[in-house]
Amino acid sequence: MAHAPAAARRAPPPRRRTLSWRSRRTRALAYQLLALAVVGFLGWLLVSNTLTNMRLRGIQSGFDFLAQPAGFDIGEGWLPYDSADAYWKAFLAGVVNTLRVAVVGIVLTTILGTLLGVGRFSRNALLRGLCYAYVEIFRNIPVLLQLLMWYLLLTEYLPLPGDALRVGHLFFLSKNGLSFPALTWEAGHWLAVGGLALGCAASFAWVRFARARFERTGRPLPVASVVLLLLVALSWLGWLAGGAPAQFQFPEVGELQVEGGSALSPEYLAVLLGLVLYTSSYVAEVVRAGIASVARGQHEASASLGLSRARSMRLVVLPQAMRLIIPPLTNQYLNLTKNSSLAVAVGYPDVVSIANTALNQSGRAVECIAIIMAVYLTLSVATSALMNWLNRRAALRER
Structure with a gap:
């Protein structure tokens, strides 16, 4: 008796998923929903009791205070901030x-x-x-x-700013922290950043291409040198297109502290180290x-x-x-x-x-x-x- 060709064979009908308690999938889903409901109820109960007790004791609650003026300064940071800010x-x-x-x-x-x-x-x-x-x-x-330990070493055993340890006229290390030249940011630097981003995208594409070619032919292509070349070359071209800005603000030793440039505070250095x-x-x-x-x-x-x-x-x-x-x-x-x-x-x-x-x-x-x-x-x-x-x-x- 001849067998039917493979193309003529019919695939078995798809199994229907029914919500039956005999189904392990249904029971697992029900248990998870029950556990989620219990956790949600306990969380609501905790928050409700906390807010009620705070209200009875006259304690204010809510996040509306975030829009009010803070009234205190922050010693350092990258984000511009003033005590009058929220x-x-x-x-x-x-x-x-x-x-x-x-x-x-x-x-x-x-x-x-x-x-x-x-x-x-x-x-x-x-x-x-x-x-x-x-x-x-x-x-x-x-x-x-x-x-x-690091905070003590940086604030007690380093010299005063007037006698700061220095590397030429570039880096100064003292009780005030580490001072170094700061780049004066100009519009041309954004083009350099754009070139760097373009270099990252081109590097990613090259790595994928080199990997695919190696898996297909077994012949490796240079990766690290090409990636470095793409990052440096495209950043440099963006910098040139922006007018090649290269203005730096150098630190100088003043009477009480090292002025100018950028600085890393002793607190930041202690935490980082x-x-x-x-x-x-x-x-x-x-x-x-x-x-x-x-x-x-x-x-x-x-x-x-x-x-x-x-x-x-x-x-x-x-x-x-x-x-x-x-x-x-x-x-x-x-x-x-x-x-x-x-x-x-x-x-x-x-x-x-x-x-x-x-x-x-x-x-x-x-x-x-x-x-x-x-x-x-x-x-x-x-x-x-x-x-x-x-x-x-x-x-x-x-x-």
Whole structure:
């Protein structure tokens, strides 16, 4: 008996999804909705009781105070702010100051921690010992003590501004912090920034093209040099198109302080140094564990191909270790961001410090604490989302 051709065979009819209690999917959905309803009810009950008790005691509530003048100054920050501005702008300035620490700290922590983790596998016994000693020392000292230690060193043991430590007439380090030349921003610099953005887009397209060509033909194309060339060349062309502005404001030593240029305050430096040195010790252990998880045969195979230890580490070992490094690395980034709230101990005006001042003046304790929680929750969720995307990119894919 001849079999019917494959094209003539009919596909089985699609299964109908019915809302039956016998269905595991239906029961799971019902349980989730029930749990969500219980959590929502408990949250409503908590908020309702809190507002009722505050009303009975004559305590004002609500976020309307954010539109009122703050009435206090902020010592430093990138966002223009005046004491006559509203509370919401003060909170925004505090968030920007928190990001100054978190973003710069994550970048420096990644670089330093990676170098320390790789250094643990060096053939030089002295280098291995120094990396090990660094990790054990900074990892076992509480981060708050490290912040206070750096703040004490920067404010008590550095010279006065008149006797500042200097590198030529460019950098001055004193009790007032670190002063350095500031670029006088002009319209032409926006074209340079536009060129840099265009370079990033062109670099992304080149990396995708080089990867696709390598997978198709097995012939590699230069990536790092081309990306660097695109970024520098397009930024330079944008700078030239804008008239090549190159005006700098240089710092000068005055009678009481270093004037002119830009400066990083002792509070900011203390927070940044403390968080970077503390967190990088944990990142170093994460990188070391990820490298150690790569099979020894991978090292031997790369050596048999004639790769140096440095190229083997960069091209063979680290790419395989990344899938184990990224998840715990995410935790360290989150810890650094949340530990930045300790900046209030050295007087750095982050969002926690601003919220404390606003709380004391307005009496809106619940609202100010809620704003702090919302800020750190948003930063943590954004960091986790970015790292989860990177983790999916680094994960092994079966073909």
